[in-house]
Amino acid sequence: EAGVTQFPSHSVIEKGQTVTLRCDPISGHDNLYWYRRVMGKEIKFLLHFVKESKQDESGMPNNRFLAERTGGTYSTLKVQPAELEDSGVYFCASSQERGTLSGNTIYFGEGSWLTVV
Amino acid sequence: EDQVTQSPEALRLQEGESSSLNCSYTVSGLRGLFWYRQDPGKGPEFLFTLYSAGEEKEKERLKATLTKKESFLHITAPKPEDSATYLCAVREGLTGGGNKLTFGTGTQLKVEL
Numbered sequence: 001e002a003g004v005t006q007f008p009s010h011s012v013i014e015k016g017q018t019v020t021l022r023c024d025p026i027s028g029h030d031n032l033y034w035y036r037r038v039m040g041k042e043i044k045f046l047l048h049f050v051k052e053s054k055q056d057e058s059g060m061p062n063n064r065f066l067a068e069r070t071g072g073t074y075s076t077l078k079v080q081p082a083e084l085e086d087s088g089v090y091f092c093a094s095s096q097e098r099g100t101l102s103g104n105t106i107y108f109g110e111g112s113w114l115t116v117v
Numbered sequence: 118e119d120q121v122t123q124s125p126e127a128l129r130l131q132e133g134e135s136s137s138l139n140c141s142y143t144v145s146g147l148r149g150l151f152w153y154r155q156d157p158g159k160g161p162e163f164l165f166t167l168y169s170a171g172e173e174k175e176k177e178r179l180k181a182t183l184t185k186k187e188s189f190l191h192i193t194a195p196k197p198e199d200s201a202t203y204l205c206a207v208r209e210g211l212t213g214g215g216n217k218l219t220f221g222t223g224t225q226l227k228v229e230l
Contacts, residue, residue, distance in 0.1 A: 031216055043220040056217060091160055095216060108160040
């Protein structure tokens with residue numbers, strides 16, 4: 001079974017340009033998350049989709065970031081316009097909701113490494 | 118706000134030298150404490166989830182334990198291939214946090230021959 005896949009794996013763009021990251025979750029996983037780690041910091045939550053709906057976007061840093069999940073399958077995260085401080089690694093993760101307090105295993109992709117110069 | 122603190126930041130062991138990594142947490146209502154392994158340039162790889170104090174889980178040379186305030190990842194007779202960054206994360210459950218994970222900064226483990 002394929003894991004969480006992300007594209008591109010690496011991207012170098014100039015300040016002010018636009019970048020779109022894509023994530024394909026594990027098949028059948030309704031929950032999709034975006035996380036980010038900037039240099040020297042811990043991995044931080046950005047947002048959470050349940051199917052095509054945004055469940056929690058409390059971690060999105062500002063309105064230059066736009067996440068979509070049309071049809072409840074793959075998701076994109078667009079940064080427009082990119083700034084230097086956006087450099088870091090963007091992780092996508094997915095899980096299968098079971099509706100219990102015991103929660104679910106959250107599986108991560110390999111990450112998209114973004115460098116803004 | 119949830120907080121996760123991992124120690125030590127870095128650990129160097131000789132092959133076969135057992136040790137433990139610590140994860141201290143503050144959370145309103147724990148709905149899972151997760152351990153992940155991360156290799157350079159890769160994404161976090163799931164190891165364990167612990168849900169309640171007293172729970173223990175094992176996988177090969179790794180054993181994770183949980184109390185009400187902290188979790189330990191015990192590494193028994195480590196090998197060089199166990200070298201990685203080990204990440205701890207908590208999922209909070211009482212204030213509508215959903216499935217959001219709060220991560221620590223990790224412990225970078227190096228096992229030498």
